[in-house]
Amino acid sequence: MITEAQVAELYTRYGHAIFVRCLKLVGSEEEARDLTQETFFQFFRSRGRFEGRSSPFTFLYRIATNVSVDRLRRRKTAGEQLSTSALAETPGSAIAREAERKMSSERDPGTFDTIQTLARLTAGLDDETLTIAVMSHVDGLTQDEIAEALDLSRRTIGKKLKRFIEHTRQRAGAEQVEWPLSGGVGGAGPEDEPREGRKAHG
Amino acid sequence: MAEMTGTPATPVSDVMLARYVAGDLRGEQLARVERAIGETPGLAERLERMKSERAAFLGSAPPHQFAHQLVTRLTVERPAPQKWQVWWLLPPVTVATALLIGVVYQRALGPQSLSRPAVTTDEAFELPEDSLRGPAAPAAAASEPRPETKEESPPTGTKSAVAESVAPKASAGASRETSKGKGAGGVAMRGPSEDAVGSDVSRRDERARKKDSAAPSDLASGGLGQSAQGAGRGGDGVGGYAQPPPPTQAPAREQAPPVWASPPPQPVEVERRRPPAADTQRESEQDAAAANKAPAPRQEPSATAAGPTARAEKPNGGGRAADAPAKLADEEKTSARVAETAKSSSSTPAVADDRGETVVSTSVVISRDVGGRARAVSAGEVVPSASLIKVVAQGGRYVTVIGIRRDGVPYVYGQAESAGGQPVTVPMRLRPTGARVSEALFVVVGDAPLVMDKSPVGGGKDAAQLPLRLAVAGAQRRFVLIVSAAAE
Numbered sequence: 001m002i003t004e005a006q007v008a009e010l011y012t013r014y015g016h017a018i019f020v021r022c023l024k025l026v027g028s029e030e031e032a033r034d035l036t037q038e039t040f041f042q043f044f045r046s047r048g049r050f051e052g053r054s055s056p057f058t059f060l061y062r063i064a065t066n067v068s069v070d071r072l073r074r075r076k077t078a079g080e081q082l083s084t085s086a087l088a089e090t091p092g093s094a095i096a097r098e099a100e101r102k103m104s105s106e107r108d109p110g111t112f113d114t115i116q117t118l119a120r121l122t123a124g125l126d127d128e129t130l131t132i133a134v135m136s137h138v139d140g141l142t143q144d145e146i147a148e149a150l151d152l153s154r155r156t157i158g159k160k161l162k163r164f165i166e167h168t169r170q171r172a173g174a175e176q177v178e179w180p181l182s183g184g185v186g187g188a189g190p191e192d193e194p195r196e197g198r199k200a201h202g
Numbered sequence: 203m204a205e206m207t208g209t210p211a212t213p214v215s216d217v218m219l220a221r222y223v224a225g226d227l228r229g230e231q232l233a234r235v236e237r238a239i240g241e242t243p244g245l246a247e248r249l250e251r252m253k254s255e256r257a258a259f260l261g262s263a264p265p266h267q268f269a270h271q272l273v274t275r276l277t278v279e280r281p282a283p284q285k286w287q288v289w290w291l292l293p294p295v296t297v298a299t300a301l302l303i304g305v306v307y308q309r310a311l312g313p314q315s316l317s318r319p320a321v322t323t324d325e326a327f328e329l330p331e332d333s334l335r336g337p338a339a340p341a342a343a344a345s346e347p348r349p350e351t352k353e354e355s356p357p358t359g360t361k362s363a364v365a366e367s368v369a370p371k372a373s374a375g376a377s378r379e380t381s382k383g384k385g386a387g388g389v390a391m392r393g394p395s396e397d398a399v400g401s402d403v404s405r406r407d408e409r410a411r412k413k414d415s416a417a418p419s420d421l422a423s424g425g426l427g428q429s430a431q432g433a434g435r436g437g438d439g440v441g442g443y444a445q446p447p448p449p450t451q452a453p454a455r456e457q458a459p460p461v462w463a464s465p466p467p468q469p470v471e472v473e474r475r476r477p478p479a480a481d482t483q484r485e486s487e488q489d490a491a492a493a494n495k496a497p498a499p500r501q502e503p504s505a506t507a508a509g510p511t512a513r514a515e516k517p518n519g520g521g522r523a524a525d526a527p528a529k530l531a532d533e534e535k536t537s538a539r540v541a542e543t544a545k546s547s548s549s550t551p552a553v554a555d556d557r558g559e560t561v562v563s564t565s566v567v568i569s570r571d572v573g574g575r576a577r578a579v580s581a582g583e584v585v586p587s588a589s590l591i592k593v594v595a596q597g598g599r600y601v602t603v604i605g606i607r608r609d610g611v612p613y614v615y616g617q618a619e620s621a622g623g624q625p626v627t628v629p630m631r632l633r634p635t636g637a638r639v640s641e642a643l644f645v646v647v648g649d650a651p652l653v654m655d656k657s658p659v660g661g662g663k664d665a666a667q668l669p670l671r672l673a674v675a676g677a678q679r680r681f682v683l684i685v686s687a688a689a690e
Contacts, residue, residue, distance in 0.1 A: 149221070
């Protein structure tokens, strides 16, 4: 039986980090709070999968990424896509403004134009692969940073990213959309391979 | 949030910084982050900002409030079943639903349900072994096939016409009387007990009589036909198949069985002789009907003469009988004709039992088969299943008719007890329509009730050719007869 004390302890430690993660992906504070609760809800409902083998943070982080991307997939109208105005209106959120700036003008050529595109192309991926892909192509983290943050080996990160690329390429071909990682549908190039050691900060 | 704040690249990502703030780092990771914080002024600034934002966040969304909401939600919302779980549930749910529908459907249709396999009626006809022992045997014969009518006992001084026709000691005079329709015998189907057949049967036979009245030679004058005029107690009871009656009369049954289709087993009544007065009166009626073809003034049998199931006691049946005297006369003639046929039949002679003794005489009369005919049956003849048959036998106190199931297991069709050494009639009905296999009938006559061993004696149609290895008590004499019921 889950007690409120257990929930409160975990929320105190990781609640803010999860909220920030959700906010960055969905761009709405209200939605981010809702997704934060959803993240903790799924965590406690699927505790059996956690098994304590890693830090609760990594598990929560994966869940938060997944529920956020899933929320993005459900958005149907263009107005519901990542809204810079919504980000700007986030109360007291300098983080949101910085995210808006980054996503609108400073995005690397290899990253997705929108998180919405990523959300659509990553449908069907497992939570872990999706999280790694988002951390790599949206957050701009290197494989080493991802491996460190998620307590995974770098080799695992590489495999997951490779799988992610194959998956999105197939999806892009099926949907006849431009494959965002190489500038063409089904195209392949140096950008296909996960970047190593690239610093995404700034 | 280094990547968001635009600060120079640091070896510590925001994720690691968040883990550091949350106290989630251990060992080498913790040492590396702390070292980076100490070496990188910007990182320390980011750390402070993150801590302040975290405090603000927890202030706006208190942990206890969040925890309460989450626990409430966890309590209310159960995990939805996965799709595979739903699919796994489908087959058993489907099967259970089908079974339930089948049970309800079968119960709604009752014993006439088409889904009821015909072969299972064998079990329905079987009697417990114990039920055939001792005086209670006739009563226990309730699980036997329902006989159509109860055979009327012959007049005093005469034997059953059919029985006499095949018995070595049969007298010519008696046969003559039978040919004139005077002998009640196995085919003179009017009697106090058969009069009380149920109203359903009566209505059916009434229609049959109307149809056959134009062709008297084919008239079905079996017990059913007569029963239409009979009156059981209450007017619609089935007479003649109740528990072992007192010496003078048999109580009528209260409910009429369904006609021709898997009837509930009825007990076989031990035949009793009628008082002479009733027989005499009956003979005179038959004579009058046969000779004059005119409705002789018919005197309803008194309760004393014909027992409690007499026509006079049936309010409806009596009136109908009174309205159709000509029809009644035709039936009488037909009965006489059948009796004559049975008498002249030589194919059902006395049969030597397995010990070589010629001890019994027997005859078989179809009181009504599924085609509506009443006639004598020859030994070895194949008759339609579901035929109503009367086996008349003499030579022992107890007469039992046994059928052999396809798997060789014998079962009792009917049993009757003789009174005073008179011929015994065992009314019975072959397996109902829908039977899949032929079956042989055996008649066992003895001075003690049959105790039957249900071990298989032989299989199928060849059973009649096999020694009848029935465990018969005492001085039972057994022999193999007669008819086999062909599937319709």
